[in-house]
Structures are given as structure tokens and as C-alpha cells.
Amino acid sequence: xxxxxxxxxxxxxxxxxxxxxxxxxxxxxxxxxxxxxxxxxxxxxxxxxxxxxxxxxxxxxxxxxxxxxxxxxxxxxxxxxxxxxxxxxxxxxxxxxxxxxxxxxxxxxxxxxxxxxxxxxxxxxxxxxxxxxxxxxxxxxxxxxxxxxxxxxxxxxxxxxxxxxxxxxxxxxxxxxxxxxxxxxxxxxxxxxxxxxxxxxxxxxxxxxxx
Amino acid sequence: xxxxxxxxxxxxxxxxxxxxxxxxxxxxxxxxxxxxxxxxxxxxxxxxxxxxxxxxxxxxxxxxxxxxxxxxxxxxxxxxxxxxxxxxxxxxxxxxxxxxxxxxxxxxxxxxxxxxxxxxxxxxxxxxxxxxxxxxxxxxxxxxxxxxxxxxxxxxxxxxxxxxxxxxxxxxxxxxxxxxxxxxxxxxxxxxxxxxxxxxxxxxxxxxxxx
DNA sequence: GATTATATGCGTACACTGTACGCATATTGC
DNA sequence: GCAATATGCGTACAGTGTACGCATATAATC
Numbered sequence: 435x436x437x438x439x440x441x442x443x444x445x446x447x448x449x450x451x452x453x454x455x456x457x458x459x460x461x462x463x464x465x466x467x468x469x470x471x472x473x474x475x476x477x478x479x480x481x482x483x484x485x486x487x488x489x490x491x492x493x494x495x496x497x498x499x500x501x502x503x504x505x506x507x508x509x510x511x512x513x514x515x516x517x518x519x520x521x522x523x524x525x526x527x528x529x530x531x532x533x534x535x536x537x538x539x540x541x542x543x544x545x546x547x548x549x550x551x552x553x554x555x556x557x558x559x560x561x562x563x564x565x566x567x568x569x570x571x572x573x574x575x576x577x578x579x580x581x582x583x584x585x586x587x588x589x590x591x592x593x594x595x596x597x598x599x600x601x602x603x604x605x606x607x608x609x610x611x612x613x614x615x616x617x618x619x620x621x622x623x624x625x626x627x628x629x630x631x632x633x634x635x636x637x638x639x640x641x642x643x644x645x
Numbered sequence: 646x647x648x649x650x651x652x653x654x655x656x657x658x659x660x661x662x663x664x665x666x667x668x669x670x671x672x673x674x675x676x677x678x679x680x681x682x683x684x685x686x687x688x689x690x691x692x693x694x695x696x697x698x699x700x701x702x703x704x705x706x707x708x709x710x711x712x713x714x715x716x717x718x719x720x721x722x723x724x725x726x727x728x729x730x731x732x733x734x735x736x737x738x739x740x741x742x743x744x745x746x747x748x749x750x751x752x753x754x755x756x757x758x759x760x761x762x763x764x765x766x767x768x769x770x771x772x773x774x775x776x777x778x779x780x781x782x783x784x785x786x787x788x789x790x791x792x793x794x795x796x797x798x799x800x801x802x803x804x805x806x807x808x809x810x811x812x813x814x815x816x817x818x819x820x821x822x823x824x825x826x827x828x829x830x831x832x833x834x835x836x837x838x839x840x841x842x843x844x845x846x847x848x849x850x851x852x853x854x855x856x
Numbered sequence: 857g858a859t860t861a862t863a864t865g866c867g868t869a870c871a872c873t874g875t876a877c878g879c880a881t882a883t884t885g886c
Numbered sequence: 887g888c889a890a891t892a893t894g895c896g897t898a899c900a901g902t903g904t905a906c907g908c909a910t911a912t913a914a915t916c
Contacts, residue, residue, distance in 0.1 A: 453864080476903060486866035488904080493864095497903065547801075548759075550808030557827050564829035578833050583848040586801030587794060590758075593804075594797055597761030616768050618775035622789050637794040644855040663882095664893080687874060697895035699875080704893095708874065863912070873902065883892070 455493040459503040471541035501545050509555035521566040522642045528559050529638050536592035543592045580645050666704040670714040682752035712756050719750055720766035732777040733853045739770050740849050747803040754803045791856050
């Protein structure tokens with residue numbers, strides 16, 4: 435929408451590219467990707483662009499707006515899975531697409547749940563879920579409930595995955611002795627989570643088998 | 646003007662109660678309860694106790710430790726639901742207990758998921774869930790998966806409830822026009838969520854029907 | 857080209873945050 | 887009464903988001 439009129443008049447060849455909403459958002463995403471969303475401070479973004487802090491505010495309303503822009507950017511990049519004839523296969527494919535996006539860009543979940551913002555660009559996928567539930571014979575209220583179950587599990591799982599990973603890296607783990615009175619928890623704890631690979635998919639299937 | 650009431654040096658009866666870990670944590674919980682976890686800053690807690698900021702650090706390692714203390718405090722207050730013969734009823738009762746705690750003290754979920762900390766005091770309830778799943782004939786791996794499904798849905802739902810409530814109060818809602826291309830989402834959106842009352846319970850039952 | 861209008865960059869300042877350091881006082885043990 | 891310890895907390899520092907307003911770069915008009 436902006437700057438499309440290519441009036442290449444003065445080739446001043448700016449040694450430093452001009453700022454833009456796009457560039458600011460992309461820089462913020464880069465930082466979030468490598469250092470986590472907590473590292474996305476206005477100063478950090480500015481310094482990664484080699485600009486002053488307040489320059490960012492020419493292209494972004496405030497930090498909240500920047501986060502929203504980041505969401506829109508990744509939402510745009512999602513490629514919708516191909517349509518499936520089978521309703522449950524359709525829903526599973528969509529949930530897997532969303533989930534893998536959450537895994538690839540873990541910061542998304544924190545922004546979604548903490549800032550309470552959501553990108554509108556994901557709506558087509560949600561609509562497809564509702565359509566599939568409709569085809570499965572669900573009335574609106576139960577469709578909404580199942581959708582809520584699917585998505586909130588996805589949120590919780592993705593968020594927990596992050597914090598678990600962090601906890602594990604920090605090695606702030608509890609001593610196993612704490613679990614002595616709870617044999618089953620202890621066993622689960624010791625089992626680790628290598629085999630968890632397909633847990634998400636299997637749990638979505640569980641939900642769908644009850645839908 | 647604190648000391649002005651007592652002209653001589655009060656030897657044993659201080660007009661101000663002494664600080665303690667307990668008092669610090671309780672004060673922090675009070676603030677979290679009424680103003681949200683974001684308002685729980687060291688300065689805010691100190692001022693609510695009428696003490697200096699650094700005094701808190703005599704009873705609490707750091708802010709993280711304070712949050713952990715808060716978790717333990719509410720976990721302690723949970724009353725375990727009575728044992729149920731029926732396994733699914735047992736699990737449902739426990740999940741409802743946890744969920745209602747999350748609703749009553751919304752800040753818990755944020756601390757749990759963001760700080761990545763957890764209170765050990767809730768382990769007895771978790772153990773009961775695993776025991777019930779065992780009685781239902783689940784091997785360890787599928788038991789862990791179902792437990793993960795149950796709890797992560799509970800997390801996601803509780804967290805989303807908060808942010809939705811906040812969004813609603815701020816009235817930062819999207820204009821309905823945005824949903825024109827997505828009739829089912831639009832309908833769901835317009836339906837509101839008054840009837841959502843038992844959604845959590847019904848969804849847990851859905852999960853259990855697939856367990 | 858010259859002049860004006862606007863868009864953009866950003867330095868400084870302010871009100872917050874957590875907490876390290878070390879001094880002052882209160883309480884306890886002998 | 888005196889020493890040892892426990893407790894309270896003032897000050898300082900490095901962070902955070904961002905309001906304000908000046909300086910310059912670019913665009914538009916004459």
C-alpha cells in the first residue's frame with residue numbers, strides 16, 4: 435500500500451536504509467526468535483536496526499502495536515493445509531498447522547495469551563474448523579465448546595512446552611525425593627518425554643473421537 | 646507519622662507488627678487478588694505493609710521466591726474433593742477443584758505458566774488422577790498423555806478466560822464487520838458466552854469419554 | 857532553483873521496575 | 887550490661903516504555 439509509486443528520482447543511496455513498519459516488525463521478530471519475546475524491548479529493537487529508540491515510534495504506535503504487527507506477520511506466512519474430505523482429518527490438519535507454528539515461533543503463544551491480542555489473519559483456518567464441526571452435525575453451542583477445547587489445549591500445551599524447556603535448561607528441577615509419596619507421578623517424571631513426540635496429535639485425535 | 650503516637654521508646658510492643666515471610670506473602674496475594682499479578686511489585690507490596698522495599702528481602706529471596714510462596718499458600722488452602730468410586734467422576738471432581746481455584750485466583754495460572762514454577766503441594770491431587778487413569782486400564786504413557794490433555798486444557802482455558810475478560814472490559818473489541826467473510830465465526834462471536842457456564846465441565850467430560 | 861511543507865530520526869527526561877550494598881536500630885543470648 | 891545477631895531500610899544502579907520537542911531529510915509548490 436505504501437511507497438508503491440516508484441519515483442526513483444534521487445538516488446542518494448542512503449547508507450542506512452530508511453525505517454519502515456515492516457523493517458521494525460521484522461527486526462522484532464528476529465529478536466523474539468533468537469532471544470525470546472522478553473528480549474524484545476524497544477531499545478533492543480532499535481539497536482538491532484542501528485537507530486534511535488524513539489524512531490521506532492514513527493512506525494509503530496507503541497509496544498503493543500508492535501506485538502500485534504509481529505502476530506500479523508507470522509499469521510500471513512501460515513500456509514493453510516489442503517482441504518480434507520474427512521471432517522476429523524480436516525480439523526486435525528488445521529490444528530497441526532497451528533501447533534507447528536506455535537512450536538516454530540514460541541513467542542506467539544505468549545503474545546496471544548498475555549497481551550490478549552489476536553491476529554485476524556488466522557480466521558480462515560478457524561472458519562474451516564467450524565465448518566467441519568458443522569458437517570459433523572454439531573449445533574453452534576457444542577461446536578463452540580469443542581473449538582474451545584481444541585484451541586485451549588493447544589495454547590496450554592504450547593505454553594507449557596516452553597516453560598518446561600526453560601526449566602529444564604535452567605536445571606531448576608525438583609529433587610526426585612520430593613516425589614517419594616507419589617509413585618505414579620514419580621514414574622511419569624522419570625519416564626521423561628522423549629516419546630512425547632506425537633502427543634499433541636494423539637490428544638487432538640482423542641478430542642475428535644469424542645466429537 | 647508512625648512513632649508520634651508513642652513518645653517513649655516502646656520496648657516490647659511495637660506499634661507495627663514485625664514482618665515475616667507469611668505476612669509478605671499474604672500481602673502480595675492480597676494485591677494480586679484485587680489488582681492482578683502485574684501489580685505485585687516489590688515496592689507495592691512494601692507500601693501495603695507500610696515498610697521499606699528492601700525489608701522484604703529479609704523474608705523472601707527475590708521476587709521469584711515470593712511468587713513461589715504465593716503458590717504454596719493457595720495450594721495449601723485447596724481442599725481435596727472427596728474420593729469418588731467412579732474413576733471419571735473422580736477425575737472430573739479433581740479437575741473442577743483445580744479449575745475453580747484458577748478462577749478464584751486467576752493470577753495463579755500466569756505464575757504457573759510464565760514463571761514455570763509449580764507448587765509441590767498440589768501433587769496429591771495429581772497422584773489421584775494418575776491412580777484413576779490406572780484403574781481405567783491406561784498404561785503409563787497414555788495416562789501421561791491424558792493427564793497432559795486435561796491439565797493443559799485447564800491452563801489454556803483459564804488463561805484465555807482472563808485475557809478475554811480483560812479485552813472485554815477494555816472494549817478493544819474487533820468491529821463485527823471484520824467477520825463478514827466468516828459467517829460461522831461471526832455467529833459464534835455474536836452468541837456471546839453467557840451459556841458458557843458449564844463449558845469446562847462438559848469439555849472435561851468429553852475428554853474423559855475418550856479416555 | 858528557491859521556498860515552504862511535511863515526514864522522519866532521535867536526544868533528553870520521567871516514572872516505573874528488581875535488587876545489591878551497607879548502615880542503623882531492635883532483639884536476643886549470656 | 888554487653889556482645890552477637892536479626893531485622894529494617896535509604897541510596898544507588900541498570901533496566902523498562904514512552905512523552906516531548908528539536909533537527910534534519912525529503913517532497914511539494916511556486
